[in-house]
Structure formats: structure tokens, C-alpha cells
Amino acid sequence: MKAWEGFYKNIIRSELVKNGDRILLAVSGGADSMSMLHMFWRLSKKIKIDIAVLNLNHGLRKESSREAKQVLNFCKKLAITCMLGRLLVKEYSKAAKISIETAARELRYAALEDAATKHKFNKIATAHNANDNAETVLMWLLRGSGNFSGIPQTRKISKKIEIIRPLLSVRRTLIDEYVKKQKLPFSTDKSNFSLEYTRNKIRHTVVPAVEKINPLALERIFSLSRIQEREDAYLEAISINFLKKCAKISKNRILLDLPTFLRYNETIRFRILKNLIPDKKYSAVIDLISDKILSKDKSVFKLSSQWSFSVKGNKAVFSKIKK
Amino acid sequence: MKAWEGFYKNIIRSELVKNGDRILLAVSGGADSMSMLHMFWRLSKKIKIDIAVLNLNHGLRKESSREAKQVLNFCKKLAITCMLGRLLVKEYSKAAKISIETAARELRYAALEDAATKHKFNKIATAHNANDNAETVLMWLLRGSGNFSGIPQTRKISKKIEIIRPLLSVRRTLIDEYVKKQKLPFSTDKSNFSLEYTRNKIRHTVVPAVEKINPLALERIFSLSRIQEREDAYLEAISINFLKKCAKISKNRILLDLPTFLRYNETIRFRILKNLIPDKKYSAVIDLISDKILSKDKSVFKLSSQWSFSVKGNKAVFSKIKK
Numbered sequence: 001m002k003a004w005e006g007f008y009k010n011i012i013r014s015e016l017v018k019n020g021d022r023i024l025l026a027v028s029g030g031a032d033s034m035s036m037l038h039m040f041w042r043l044s045k046k047i048k049i050d051i052a053v054l055n056l057n058h059g060l061r062k063e064s065s066r067e068a069k070q071v072l073n074f075c076k077k078l079a080i081t082c083m084l085g086r087l088l089v090k091e092y093s094k095a096a097k098i099s100i101e102t103a104a105r106e107l108r109y110a111a112l113e114d115a116a117t118k119h120k121f122n123k124i125a126t127a128h129n130a131n132d133n134a135e136t137v138l139m140w141l142l143r144g145s146g147n148f149s150g151i152p153q154t155r156k157i158s159k160k161i162e163i164i165r166p167l168l169s170v171r172r173t174l175i176d177e178y179v180k181k182q183k184l185p186f187s188t189d190k191s192n193f194s195l196e197y198t199r200n201k202i203r204h205t206v207v208p209a210v211e212k213i214n215p216l217a218l219e220r221i222f223s224l225s226r227i228q229e230r231e232d233a234y235l236e237a238i239s240i241n242f243l244k245k246c247a248k249i250s251k252n253r254i255l256l257d258l259p260t261f262l263r264y265n266e267t268i269r270f271r272i273l274k275n276l277i278p279d280k281k282y283s284a285v286i287d288l289i290s291d292k293i294l295s296k297d298k299s300v301f302k303l304s305s306q307w308s309f310s311v312k313g314n315k316a317v318f319s320k321i322k323k
Numbered sequence: 324m325k326a327w328e329g330f331y332k333n334i335i336r337s338e339l340v341k342n343g344d345r346i347l348l349a350v351s352g353g354a355d356s357m358s359m360l361h362m363f364w365r366l367s368k369k370i371k372i373d374i375a376v377l378n379l380n381h382g383l384r385k386e387s388s389r390e391a392k393q394v395l396n397f398c399k400k401l402a403i404t405c406m407l408g409r410l411l412v413k414e415y416s417k418a419a420k421i422s423i424e425t426a427a428r429e430l431r432y433a434a435l436e437d438a439a440t441k442h443k444f445n446k447i448a449t450a451h452n453a454n455d456n457a458e459t460v461l462m463w464l465l466r467g468s469g470n471f472s473g474i475p476q477t478r479k480i481s482k483k484i485e486i487i488r489p490l491l492s493v494r495r496t497l498i499d500e501y502v503k504k505q506k507l508p509f510s511t512d513k514s515n516f517s518l519e520y521t522r523n524k525i526r527h528t529v530v531p532a533v534e535k536i537n538p539l540a541l542e543r544i545f546s547l548s549r550i551q552e553r554e555d556a557y558l559e560a561i562s563i564n565f566l567k568k569c570a571k572i573s574k575n576r577i578l579l580d581l582p583t584f585l586r587y588n589e590t591i592r593f594r595i596l597k598n599l600i601p602d603k604k605y606s607a608v609i610d611l612i613s614d615k616i617l618s619k620d621k622s623v624f625k626l627s628s629q630w631s632f633s634v635k636g637n638k639a640v641f642s643k644i645k646k
Contacts, residue, residue: 144543
């Protein structure tokens with residue numbers, strides 16, 4: 001399937017876009033986002049949607065303003081409104097003591113949400129592709145945390161605004177073909193500033209190896225991600241429902257009623273504990289707490305510098321440690 | 324964690340072995356199975372279990388009988404009963420028109436079950452390790468089929484017999500260290516006869532890349548596999564339960580009651596269809612059938628050369644095609 005067909009199929013099949021949607025496109029100027037912009041422009045000839053572009057200058061590379069200009073010019077050519085923004089990534093990273101990548105991501109999504117709210121857009125589209133998704137799945141796999149659902153195809157970030165990712169099933173090589181065929185302008189970010197170390201490694205070693213074995217591997221990973229996302233949401237909804245029946249949460253204490261809790265299946269119990277544990281939500285810790293409950297071990301366990309855990313009679317108790 | 328600690332933790336934490344178990348060990352003579360044999364021998368000094376070894380000569384390589392002798396000698400040294408068997412892999416592969424790998428696997432498990440039944444073993448232990456598990460997870464990932472639960476750590480194959488895999492959390496490098504430290508005899512299978520093409524590629528390209536990024540990656544994949552296995556079993560159990568309420572299955576026809584079916588969540592509906600569809604259980608086919616149900620599309624769809632599908636009033640119907 002070619003890039004446009006993939007995009008269009010996602011729009012229709014996953015109902016990412018509806019008649020009357022007002023969609024803000026996050027466009028950095030790279031091949032992915034310029035393709036997305038061009039595809040939305042084509043889509044706007046077929047169905048009634050309003051689109052506009054937001055380009056955010058991260059101020060991390062000297063080429064950024066030239067790239068913003070390229071986006072602006074392309075928008076002018078397509079007669080699409082283009083807004084430009086400037087993020088203070090370095091400053092925020094220093095002040096909040098977080099990495100450049102985290103600071104950039106946080107500021108980027110905040111700016112997109114702000115602009116969408118202000119200009120009444122109900123959707124924000126980002127140009128994540130099947131490679132990004134596969135990298136995320138593999139990264140989580142190697143870390144043993146989270147699940148395999150990868151990057152969500154849609155995500156509500158407020159009552160009125162939803163993020164959509166219509167290129168998430170499309171692999172990078174197809175996007176590159178599209179860019180070439182449509183003769184789209186784009187810029188290449190050589191810095192990889194926005195890439196974490198592990199993701200970068202996965203991108204350059206694991207993904208090529210995987211694609212060599214099966215050229216359709218990234219599409220396959222995307223399909224599985226969608227099934228996983230759905231199943232995860234379902235299990236989570238059931239578990240939260242059961243959690244409400246057996247747990248009482250207050251600021252300094254979490255009480256778990258054991259007779260009710262122990263009636264549930266192991267899977268549900270694991271997810272209830274994962275949601276309840278106020279700190280260090282690692283599998284190993286969840287298993288340990290689960291063991292203490294099953295063996296009625298009454299000793300006090302220091303979960304973190306903030307929280308302790310113990311079993312008292314019919315209750316399991318997480319207590320905030322007094323300082 | 325070292326190999327023995329991993330083995331012992333699995334035995335205890337996952338309750339793979341209980342006092343009084345009679346365990347048949349599948350020992351090919353490679354590093355994995357010779358380590359497992361040695362560990363079970365150590366375990367038999369700590370808890371009351373009966374163990375014996377079955378070595379199966381696949382008749383595919385000339386070294387096989389020399390290897391069987393090595394296993395036999397090692398068992399003699401440890402005072403453990405050793406049985407030898409011979410599989411007609413080539414002959415079966417030709418007669419059943421299946422690949423050498425599939426033939427070998429089928430015959431191997433059949434011979435293990437036979438021997439266990441005959442000599443009243445309640446468990447069969449195989450020496451699959453964390454690399455085997457990760458390869459399986461990655462293979463399924465690339466194929467987009469199945470889920471991420473990898474190789475099961477335990478599997479009931481009959482009322483009385485269960486397969487256990489106590490080394491499944493232990494990566495190959497740790498087993499190699501154990502072999503060296505304990506000075507165990509072992510043979511190396513250079514033929515890779517038992518390896519499928521994709522698995523072989525994954526073993527030699529993807530897994531090394533993954534381990535280079537995170538030396539503990541295989542253990543992480545194992546942990547996630549266990550969570551996935553549990554969640555998958557839970558969802559499957561719920562779905563089968565719901566399936567019984569909305570479907571009638573006979574030899575030539577499968578009837579699905581739509582008003583009941585459509586009350587269920589999307590995840591459950593997907594799994595019900597996956598279980599019902601008599602042929603071509605691919606995600607894309609399930610989605611297609613799901614679409615036809617939702618849109619009340621009344622056209623007849625040829626699922627395969629054997630089965631057709633259509634929506635008739637309140638029912639979805641899979642019918643065997645008359646020849």
C-alpha cells in the first residue's frame with residue numbers, strides 16, 4: 001500500500017477525520033510532516049474540513065528559522081493558514097531539570113494544545129509514522145515496562161481536543177517515495193536532538209534488521225499495536241471498575257479490602273495493584289506486594305522514601321511515611 | 324541473576340515443581356539441556372522429586388549417536404535413568420508433506436508424551452531459554468500474528484501431564500557460563516536443522532542488536548511475555564464464555580446471533596470472531612467480517628475455498644461451500 005492509500009484508509013477506517021473537523025497540523029518541515037500536510041490538503045478537496053499549520057521552532061539548531069520559512073512558503077502555495085511559534089526548550093530543560101528531549105516534547109504538546117484551544121480546533125494531527133511506532137514498541141519491549149501498544153493512533157487531551165496520527169501505519173520508505181513523487185520541499189534534521197539514546201540505537205540497528213527479515217514488518221507491528229491498544233484499554237477499564245469496589249484512596253493512605261480483592265482473577269489483581277501502588281510501579285514490586293498479600297506477611301515493607309506497605313487483618317495498607 | 328538462581332526462582336516462584344513430582348527431562352545434549360539436567364539433579368538433593376532423561380535421536384545428523392552416548396554417560400555419572408529414542412523425522416516429513424522442522428517438533432512432543440504416559444511422569448521439562456522466548460516474541464511481532472506471550476512457561480498437554488520450562492527466563496550467555504563453571508559435557512548442533520529461516524535470522528541479527536542496547540533485554544521480554552500470557556488467557560476465557568452465549572456451531576454451519584454479539588465490547592467481538600472464523604483467521608479478515616456485520620452488508624463473501632460468509636437478518640452465517 002502506498003503512503004496516500006495508507007493515510008486515506010486510516011482516515012476512513014479508523015474514523016480519524018469527520019466532516020466539519022477543524023484540524024491543526026503539527027508541521028516541523030521534515031519529510032513526514034510535509035507529506036501529512038500535502039495529504040490533508042488533498043483530503044480537504046474531498047471532504048469538508050478546515051486545516052491550519054503550526055510550526056514550532058525549538059531554537060536548538062541554526063537551520064530552524066530557514067526551515068520555518070520553507071513551511072510557511074509551502075503553506076502559502078497551498079493557501080493554508082500557517083502559524084509560527086517559538087519554544088524555549090533549553091531554558092525550560094535547565095529550569096525544570098529535565099532532558100532536552102523531554103522538555104521539547106512537553107513544550108511542543110502544550111503549545112499545540114494552546115493554539116488549538118485558542119483557535120477552536122477540535123483535532124491536532126501529528127506525523128508519526130510506522131517506524132516511530134515500531135521503535136516505541138521495541139523500546140518498551142527492551143525496557144520490559146508498559147505494554148506493546150506503541151504510539152496511540154488517537155488520544156483525547158481535553159474535553160474538546162483530540163490528537164490524531166493518520167500516518168502511523170505508514171512506513172518511512174513509503175513516505176520518502178511520496179515526497180519524491182509529489183516533489184515536496186522538506187528539510188532533514190541531522191541533529192537527532194529530539195531522539196533519546198535508546199530510540200536512536202533501535203532506529204539504526206534493530207529496525208533495519210527487522211525490515212530485512214520482513215519488508216512488511218512495520219505494518220505488522222502497527223496492526224498488533226492496535227489490537228494491543230484495544231485490549232489494554234478494555235482490561236484497564238474492567239480493572240478500574242473492580243478497583244473501585246475494593247479500594248479506598250485518600251491522600252496519606254490507600255486501603256485495599258482483601259476478601260473482595262482476592263475474589264478477582266490474577267490479571268485483574270495485577271492491574272489493580274499497578275493502579276494502586278503510589279510509587280515504583282515496576283512488575284517486580286507488584287509481584288512482591290502480591291506475594292505479601294497472598295502469604296499474609298505482616299511485616300512492614302518500605303516501598304519508597306515516601307510510602308510503606310503492610311497487611312493488617314483483612315486490609316492491605318499503603319501509608320505515607322511521616323517525616 | 325545467574326543461571327541456577329534463575330532456574331531455582333522459577334521453580335519456586337512459578338511453582339513449576341512440587342514435592343513428589345515425577346519429571347521427564349528432554350535432553351538433546353546441547354548446553355541448554357545438559358545444564359537443565361544438572362540443575363534438576365541438584366534440585367533432587369533439595370526436594371523430593373523423581374527425574375529421568377529422554378534423549379531423542381532425530382536421525383538428521385551423523386553426530387547424533389555420539390551425542391546420545393554423551394548424554395547417557397553423563398546420566399550414568401549422576402545416577403539418573405536415561406532412555407533413548409529414535410525419531411523418523413525425514414520419513415514423516417515426506418509422508419505428511421510438512422517441513423523437517425515441523426515434523427521434528429511434532430514427533431518430539433509425541434515421543435515425550437508417550438514416554439511420560441508409559442512411565443507415569445506428571446511433568447515434562449524442556450530446556451527452552453530466554454533467547455528462544457525472545458526469538459518467538461520477535462518472530463510473532465514481525466508476522467503480526469498471535470500475540471506477544473512467547474513460549475508458555477507451563478502447558479498442560481493432557482489431564483495428567485504438564486510441560487514445564489524452568490530455564491525460560493534465563494538468557495543463553497548465563498547458561499554458557501554455567502556450563503563452563505560446572506564443567507559440563509555438551510555438544511553443539513551446528514546444523515540449525517531445527518531452526519526456521521525467520522528464527523535463524525532473528526537469532527543472528529535482531530537479538531544481538533537488542534542485547535547490545537540493553538544487556539537485560541531478554542529478561543525484560545520474558546517478564547512482559549508472562550504478563551501477556553496471563554492477560555491473553557483471561558481475555559480468551561471471557562471471550563469463549565461470551566461466544567457460547569451468541570454462537571451455534573455445527574459441522575457445516577456457524578450461526579452468530581447479532582443482537583447478542585453486538586452488545587459486547589469491540590475487543591471481545593474481535594476475539595469471538597477469531598474463534599468462530601473457520602478458516603483464514605487473519606486480523607484483516609476479522610476486520611472485514613466485522614465491517615460487514617456492522618454495515619449489515621448482505622452480500623455473500625467467500626472466506627476460503629471451504630467457507631462462505633453472509634449476514635442474514637439477525638444472524639451472521641458461516642456456511643460450508645457445497646462441492
